[in-house]
Amino acid sequence: MTRSTIELAPSVEDHRIARHAAAAIVLTVAEAAIPLPLPGVKPGLANIVTLIVLARWGWREAVWVALLRVFAGSLLLGQFLAPGFFLSLSGAIASLVVLGLAVHLPRRWFGPVSHSILAAFAHIGAQLVVARLWLVPHDGVFYLTPVFAAAAVVFGLVNGLVAARLLAELAAAERAAALPRA
Amino acid sequence: MTLGAWLHLIRPGDVLVALAGLGVCAQAVLLLWQGGAPDGVVVRAGGKVFAELDLSRRRIVEVPGPLGLTRIEIEPGRARVAADPGPRQYCVRQGWLSRAGAVAICAPNQVSLTLTGRGADYDALNY
Structure with a gap:
């Protein structure tokens, strides 16, 4: 009998995506424990990881990390295929599309903070549209838009600042590691 | 940091x-x-429009009816029936109206006060 095995050799890139996705999933699960005043208003801490991956490794890896986070996070929280899952999936897809465009903005002028705020707006925009079309077919869902928009600015700013700082520290650490030892 | x-x-x-x-x-x-904010008032007497006014400044409108004068008071953003000769005073006791679509009706004297504006609670009232 011949032994038939299928070998999947994970590349360096695969390992990196898995590591980042794991970090994002941890943040998603931790965030689920925070009580929130309104459904839909949450910090979205996992997006910090997406922003860092976007800045360091590019849009393709950011898409992998964000979507893995949505699927695995919802499985862990028992939300898979529940309405909340489709809301976060639509938000994630919309913000990834916007991030794909936003990375082409001049780097000198627009940093992770811009990316974060723009992505946060894409996130709530897509969620509101999905909620209006599917979950609550009434214009009443738009009543809370100002609250969601304010949350997008605040959390977008905070997440963007955290991402920018972590990126700066990672860059500093890399510079230090690259220095020739005396 | x-x-x-x-x-x-x-x-x-x-x-x-x-x-x-x-x-x-x-x-x-x-x-x-801002849907509930009124932008004007319509005063009707005997079923006809007596006055259409904006809510930008203070003023008093006196509307004649079969029983006598109904006095309507307008202030920025709100309006009320201040005095009415009707026997039950329902429209006076409604107090200040401040939402678009709000109505005070002094039926005995055939006077009504309506606040207009976008996002009014009613399209029309029939009585």
Whole structure:
């Protein structure tokens, strides 16, 4: 009998995506424990990881990390295929599309903070549209838009600042590691 | 880490994006949360429009009816029936009206006071 095995050799890139996705999933699960005043208003801490991956490794890896986070996070929280899952999936897809465009903005002028705020707006925009079309077919869902928009600015700013700082520290650490030892 | 160090992470375009975001918030508030604000009043007497006024300044309108004069008081953003010769005084006791679509009807004297505006609670009232 011949032994038939299928070998999947994970590349360096695969390992990196898995590591980042794991970090994002941890943040998603931790965030689920925070009580929130309104459904839909949450910090979205996992997006910090997406922003860092976007800045360091590019849009393709950011898409992998964000979507893995949505699927695995919802499985862990028992939300898979529940309405909340489709809301976060639509938000994630919309913000990834916007991030794909936003990375082409001049780097000198627009940093992770811009990316974060723009992505946060894409996130709530897509969620509101999905909620209006599917979950609550009434214009009443738009009543809370100002609250969601304010949350997008605040959390977008905070997440963007955290991402920018972590990126700066990672860059500093890399510079230090690259220095020739005396 | 000091505040200055955090500010150092913000690039000029980021400020623009954040301001644009706040602008979207303000627009959304104006668009979605001002629905109940009235922009004018319509006074009817005997089924006919007696006066159409805006709510920008204080004034008093006296409307003649079969029983006598109904006195309507208008202030910025609100209006009320201040005095009416009717026997039960329902329209007077309604007090200040401040939402678009609100109505005070003094049926005995055939006078009504309606606040107009976008997002009124009623399209029409029939009585």
